[in-house]
Amino acid sequence: MKIVCKANKIYMRFTSNSKTIEKSLKMDVCEKNLKFVNDVLLPIFEKIRCERKIKTKKILYSGAKNIKKFDIKTHKIIRNPHTLGDFCTIVFDKISQNRKISTIKTAENAINRFFDFINDKKIADYKIYELQEIVTQMQKNLAASSIKTIFCYIKQAFNEALKNDIITKNPVNFVIFPKIVREKKEILTLDDVVKIFDNAGGELKNFGNRIFYGTRSGEILGLCADDFDFKNHKIIINKNQTRFGLTTPKNGKNRIIPLAKNLALFLKFDKSSIFKKYCDEKFRSKHDNASVSGDNKINFDNKIFDFKNNDDFYVSHFDGDFYCLTEKYDFDKKPLFTKDYFALRYEFDALLKHLGLKKYTFHTFRHTFASLLIENDVNPTFVAEILGHSNLNMLEKVYAHSIVSAKNLQKLNKALNF
Structure with missing residues (x-):
């Protein structure tokens, strides 16, 4: 490297x-x-x-010798499918048509990973003991949850063959999988929360604010100013920033979560940095040697162009030999974060090491939020609504009580009032 x-x-x-x-x-x-x-x-x-x-x-x-490389993206759908790979392609094609890019990538990686352990062959020739041996081999390097995800898509492929009378039973149904052990969820102590917020700065501090409203990492990275309603004390969650791009929230459902009153004191974003990143990406796509400098100047082909350094930022477009201010930059509809998840995670790990704290994950903020609410007697249904849980039984209760009561909001503010 x-x-x-x-x-x-x-x-x-x-x-x-x-x-x-x-x-x-x-x-x-x-x-x-x-x-x-x-x-x-x-x-x-x-x-x-x-x-x-x-x-x-x-x-x-460990036994996976002479394995031929399999790539689901290059495997074509055929009229008379007969191999497991053929039926995996049918499953993958259905997923690709109506699922989020993150789900498509998960399916692609899972199917390809399965064929790292065994060659593609006629679907009727796969034996239960072969699949069980694959699970055994996978356990040496993969987590139980990863194995379950991989076989989820393989099971769908066998079901497709079952529907077409190619096989009489789905062998995956008879495979014994390792038990997924749920680790105890850690939460931040009050002292650790204070240390982190006292020493974190910039976007890392804003990202840490998720402890006040329990969002997932991608949901907070997708937030823009329009999503905050400080007057009515609420945040609209309708986006999820993944490494593959901006998608809908995890469960495909938008939601409104209450905003603790003291959160407004912590939310501070550097408009110059946000605008600089936007210009840099927008202009670089058309000009390889274009850049936006820290002194609020845009450089195209060694020509300098100034943009206004106040709340009214403008985007310049190259028009022939001139640079023209043609578009006002709308901060309310642009992402508030200029750094991605991994950059923030590196900063967070370095901060924890500097403070001598144990290595927490970003998801710990979400667990801490839920624990604070439950310990302060906030209604569990209300908590589930805020977190965006996908449990169907819970969702039925959530949609029946979608209006946030004043009592619950009062308890929320009390729970998060450090």
Whole structure:
């Protein structure tokens, strides 16, 4: 792996399957960022790459020899499907037509992962003991939840064959899977919360505010100013930022969650940074050597253009030989975060290490929020509504009581009043 600087951006260069690949880290070239990449990111990427190589060797050594490479995206649907791969393609095609990009990627990775352990063949030739052996092999390197996810899509493929009278039973139904052990959910102590908020800064502090309203990581990263209604004390959750792009919330349902009164004191966003990121991405797509500098100047082909440095930010467009202010930048509808999940996670881990705290995950904020409400006698149905739980029994209760009562809101403010 090697660090490369191009067009004022930092890239990671590496080889995969004999091909040279460059991935942008979406970070500007500067001494601080280069030091961070060298000292923090590069060692992490090298470790992950090394662990993947070791896992691959273990899998091959444990019996998965002479396995042919299978790629669900290149496997075509045929008129008379007969192999497991053929029926997996049918399942994947249905998922691709009406599911979110994150679900499609999960299905793609799960199906391809299954065929790392066994070759594709006639679907009627798969035996229960073969599938059971695959589960045994998977347990050496995969979590029980990952194995369950993989076989979820394989089971659907066998069901497709069952519907078409190609097989008489689904062998996955007879496979014994490892039990998924639910680890005890950790919560932040009050002292740790105070330490983190006293020492966190910028977007990391804003991201940590999720402890006040229990959102998922992607949901808070997708928030824009329009989603906050401080007058009526509520937040609208209708987006989810994933590594594949902006999608709908996890369960596909929008929801409104109450906003604790003291939260407004913590929400501060740097408009200049948000606008700078937007311009940088917008202009770079058309001009490789375009950039937005920290002194509020846009540089195209070594030409400098100033934009207004106040609440009225404008976007400039290249029109022939001139740069024209043609579009007012609408902060209310743009994402409030300029950093992605991984950048914030690196900052959070570094902060915890600096403070001498145990290694919490971002999801701990959500668990802490739920625990605070329950311990303060907030109605469980109300808590489930805020968290966006997908349990059907719970949803029936939630939609029957969708109006947030004044009593529950009062208890919420009390619970979150540190």
